[in-house]
Amino acid sequence: MRTDVHTLRLGGPASTPLPSVGCGLWLDRINGLGRLARQLDAVMPRHLDALLDLRSSRALENLPGLMDSAAERDIPVWLYVICDDHDPTGSLSMLARRLEGLPGTPAGMLVTPAAYLKSYQPDGVWPSGTSPGQARMAARVLWPELALGGGVPTYFTELNRCRPDPSSIDFITHAVSPIVHAADDRSVMETLQSVPDIVASCRALAPTTPYRITTTAIGAWTNPYGECLTPNDGSQRVTLSDDDPRQRGLFAAAWGVGFMARVAYAGVDAATLSSLGPPFDIGAESLHPVGHAIAGLCRAAGQPLRQLKLDGAELAALAWQTELPAVIEVWIANLSADAVPLYIEGVDLLELSRLAAVGDGFQPAPSVEARLRAGETDRLKGFEILRLRVQNPGSGPDC
Template sequence: MTDDEAQNLFGTTQPPAPYRILRAGALSARLENGNLRYVSVEGIEILRAISYVVRDRDWGTLAPRIEDMKVEEGAEEFTVTYNAVFVNAGATLKVSTRIEGSADGRLSYSANAFAEQDFETNRCGFNILHPIRDVAGAPVEVEHCDGCREKTVFPELIEPWQPFKNIRALTHWPAASIKATCRMEGDVFEMEDQRNWSDASYKTYVRPLALPWPYILPGGQENQQEVELLVEKNTTGASSSQTARHDGPVTIEVGPPAGMTLPDIGLLITPEESEPALNSADRLFELKPKSILLHFDPTTHHDPQFWGHYKTLQDIYPAEYDLEYVVAGEGDLDAEFEELARKVSDSGITLNSLAVCPSVDRQSTPPGSDWPECPPLEDIYRAARGAFPGLALGGGMFSYFTELNRKRPPLDLLDFVTHSTSPIVHAADDDSVMETLETLPHITRSARAIIGANTSYRIGPSTIGMRMNPYGSRTFDNPDSERICMTSDDPRQRGAFAAAWTVGYAARIAAAGIEKWIPAAFSGPRGVLTAAGDDFLPVGRAITELARAQELPLHVYKVSDERKLAALGFDTATGRAILIANLTSNELEISTAGTDMLGPFETRWL
């Protein structure tokens, strides 16, 4: 791939991490950055990943320097050895690793960590990821550290807290013919449901969150851990429906009308971006969003001129203007909301709705931590109602589904519930970001289980870059346009990657009955415009196509491999339209089963 092609696709010329496929008989795994991904037997995915992870005090993932890697591979076995060097705040951690796989279904990954001096970390050790496809709701046997065994299931709805603790081994049945046991040694492990953050996995990780963090690995001491996987022919009768994955044409099949339309599409405008948004306001008429989401945070110093920018923008472009307000909550709530109502009235802005979220709730409260002081949500909502009578009122979280799942609002005081998503909380490589689309139906089902069928449901902003970091003190700068976690400025927002991801997002939430969706900001690093503001980025053109279809009846298209392709169909006045996004960086062969309405077309990134 040339630099120009990479720039167009990913918004950066930085290449993705290289990898190689390891094979031992029917066992295979992808070796990438020293870790294993897509551990499979006979083409059936057993584990999504086994990784040795070191995180800093802001839960940022430290990138290791890999040294002395050696790979030996034969027909029946493979062995990988290397050293990984992690540096944090001037301290160094050296990890010696060994990976062995054999054709009899055995895989081991051991790590011996040595801190040259005291090394601070929030987490240091193995993460094991089980996939969610055909695993959510399926049987699992948990062996605990005391030797007792528990027969249960992987959570069907997204579990807000750890579903399993004190884990020594997990046994599940990826297919009717396969039993897989993953054993973890060297520390106490527990599991979290990573679907909370839109990761397509259940994560079993080292060191319980109830223990203090950050913590110190003492200088001069070793820490040894090991993960062992044994895959056997299943004789117990327990099974799941997973079948082997095969390459080949992706089939698109036309199904029945969906009986609904897309959510109303909006764009976010913050005080910092209000002036650039105003300068490019004419572009809104091309994109035609139904709503504009305005943001105001009184705990952050903003030039008060942004209220005038908001009003002028509304005068130029008529739409539904919704305000999300961060509640300071440091004094009298009635007085705080009366002051907000005065600002809105003085600006002349006409609001369609108001969503509120306490400032302290933008920071996550992990398991085992004390909840921060916060006015009761009932008091916040009543004060908002009093200052804005008759206006639709929303609650929930301005951060992610995780926080909504852990702190559920009193629904009888709200007209709608909202939350955001970001795909780069835990991993930022291209595959992991696209895999988050797989989780969206799980999130929307779980959200509906919380808020019920009659409360309106909104999602967004749902950009690749993080709007905030609930898990640390900041989002991370990205001056070199890299693929990194927890940055507010992801380069792929500027490439065709974001366009494809956004169409894939629309396809995965289309049938969820969502009222409004904010897929991007208007301008800025998470926006739809070029830096100069004079043209749309690819994601802007994709959202323009989605916005044009907002009121058109949706038509169901069944895609044989939703990991590779997203498709949305619409009934138009002249026939039927289809919007297709290639979710890979490769050319795809497409087969249109049962219909010739598509005709020939070029497969490309949108």
């Protein structure tokens, strides 16, 4: 065994498929339906999680265009609705009227009274208005056949302090942000270590309920713990900001692959990464690296996962059976800023590409492919992502 490098070994079939992979969208921040259409065509998300704040007239105005664009592409829309604290029935009834006659129907809905976007201590003073459970009951009257969720559009901390009754919900949901406590590169990557524990804790709250992790990215779209987000001109690495510069580079793509590796093998049903338009934009005229990574994961959603054995914490990897029985696709991401030596053991490499920092996504890397195919090591650069296609060892010859 090589002790000086990170060794990757392919294992057998995993017990779960790659979950549905989608993108988020803030209806009050859509920058034109043409731009939205281009992003949808480029990524083809398996679902959209749309944040709809009923207090925003712009969000409501953009709703028909979103539903039409999604229906044209057969993309399910899950509405994350922010409703009035004291009159949820009134604001939700208005939404019901708006939805009548629109193309398609929402795949599901989470209804959150606005006050519950903030975090409250268990023994502190909680909002006196409508609770999330009461808002869900009001929605159930209006949409008796619709999947209605429990949880929050913010983070697991808020969900854990306001737990829904599992018998009253059709799915459970929350988001993840790695820049709540610290925003340096190392700390952000280290947050991935806690993701399996978060998933296990949420599963324990509703063991048999579908589990959907909603829009997750490097940044934060709201601050549950203070008055506002941290001001940022788009160049600062700061906590609780909605304009983190790493969203536009390889860092966000590597973090996203690391996140998907954790939640996929932990068995979540759906995961939503970044957004079409602000606050976690995947890119407009050309996709950021994270956009290309998400597009590849979306294409593979639903494919059977394969187990991997990987030495060291600096790398993240996931693998799945492609539609070709003889081919397995493997993604490897360097989660550190330093180069990491990689060796692939017992794998018949068919094809290799590398995600470009700028440009057209994954590109062939013939020198890297030649070294790994020859049984040599390669040094993955900081935050680099490799995409491999390898022979399925259990497929046998093509007879």
